[in-house]
Amino acid sequence: MSGSSCSKCENESCSAKNKMNNETAAEFVDRQKLKQSMCKVKHKVLVLSGKGGVGKSTVAVNLAMSLALKGKKVGLVDVDIHGPSIPKLLNLENVKIFSDDQHMYPAVHSENLKVISVGLFLESQDDALIWRGPRKFGLIKQFLKDVEWGELDYLIFDLPPGTGDEPLAICELIGDPDGAVVVTTPQGVAITDVRKSINFCRKLNLPVLGVIENMSGFICPKCGELTNIFSKGGAKEMAEDMNVTFLGNVPIDAEIARNGDLGTPFVCSESSSATAAAFNKIVEPILNLNKRS
Numbered sequence: 001m002s003g004s005s006c007s008k009c010e011n012e013s014c015s016a017k018n019k020m021n022n023e024t025a026a027e028f029v030d031r032q033k034l035k036q037s038m039c040k041v042k043h044k045v046l047v048l049s050g051k052g053g054v055g056k057s058t059v060a061v062n063l064a065m066s067l068a069l070k071g072k073k074v075g076l077v078d079v080d081i082h083g084p085s086i087p088k089l090l091n092l093e094n095v096k097i098f099s100d101d102q103h104m105y106p107a108v109h110s111e112n113l114k115v116i117s118v119g120l121f122l123e124s125q126d127d128a129l130i131w132r133g134p135r136k137f138g139l140i141k142q143f144l145k146d147v148e149w150g151e152l153d154y155l156i157f158d159l160p161p162g163t164g165d166e167p168l169a170i171c172e173l174i175g176d177p178d179g180a181v182v183v184t185t186p187q188g189v190a191i192t193d194v195r196k197s198i199n200f201c202r203k204l205n206l207p208v209l210g211v212i213e214n215m216s217g218f219i220c221p222k223c224g225e226l227t228n229i230f231s232k233g234g235a236k237e238m239a240e241d242m243n244v245t246f247l248g249n250v251p252i253d254a255e256i257a258r259n260g261d262l263g264t265p266f267v268c269s270e271s272s273s274a275t276a277a278a279f280n281k282i283v284e285p286i287l288n289l290n291k292r293s
Helices: 025-038 056-069 133-145 165-174 188-203 234-241 254-262 274-292
Strands: 041-048 074-078 107-110 113-117 152-158 179-184 208-219 246-252
Touching (some): 025 041, 025 133, 041 056, 056 152, 056 179, 179 188, 179 234, 188 208, 246 274
Parallel strands (some): 041 152, 074 113, 179 208, 208 246
Antiparallel strands (some): 107 113
16 A cells, blocks of 8 residues: 555555544544554564574664665664664664654665664663653554655564563554564573563464574684584574474674674675675575565
């Protein structure tokens, strides 16, 4: 329904076509506006993990950038309200968001990548947001409803660790996500928490597109040898046990950390590296979503 209002939508089965019995006129208009915005997005993909510190935001940034480099129109939503790191990872810390009476306008990282994050609204990057659930839900809804995303091939959501307010809000608001990419590291403590994330997805009927094992061995920058600092193969075994797709391994690479601090996705700056090659292979199932459209 590109560019049209919900009242003129030709899809008679659209849930926003008619007012519900239990909603006010204002709530109906609000829901139509959300639906109208999300209808312009072909695919919606969540990046989540049951464990913090697994490099989820780095995966989300490089997933979004990989898709953008392949000519796809991509939006990236930083839903980690208490620890927004996307502006740092994309060198957008000094960018401020503009708005008018109708819309907020996302930060433009490159020709094909638009970004929104609460970090773009903070006076200082040291500011702490001490918010409860309802206020977080309201902000996430604004990011979906009021941001002028335009036509997108993909909208990627970088979610905070766990199975709480933020992933629940996304699933409730967008209604029809294509699925989730679940990120873990090889250690048993991370694998245990990631199992919870997969069960969370199943309870919400959210398809699991696959599992990524991040920090999977260390590549020596001098000799190129791979050393398994943590245990090996835990994510693949877990994926097989839980009957989900294993998307692949992303090794530890010193250049990933350096590029993150510089705000440059490694798929751009280290495009010929083994790490970038591994990541491009991981992206293939996400690209194949278009074939199912």
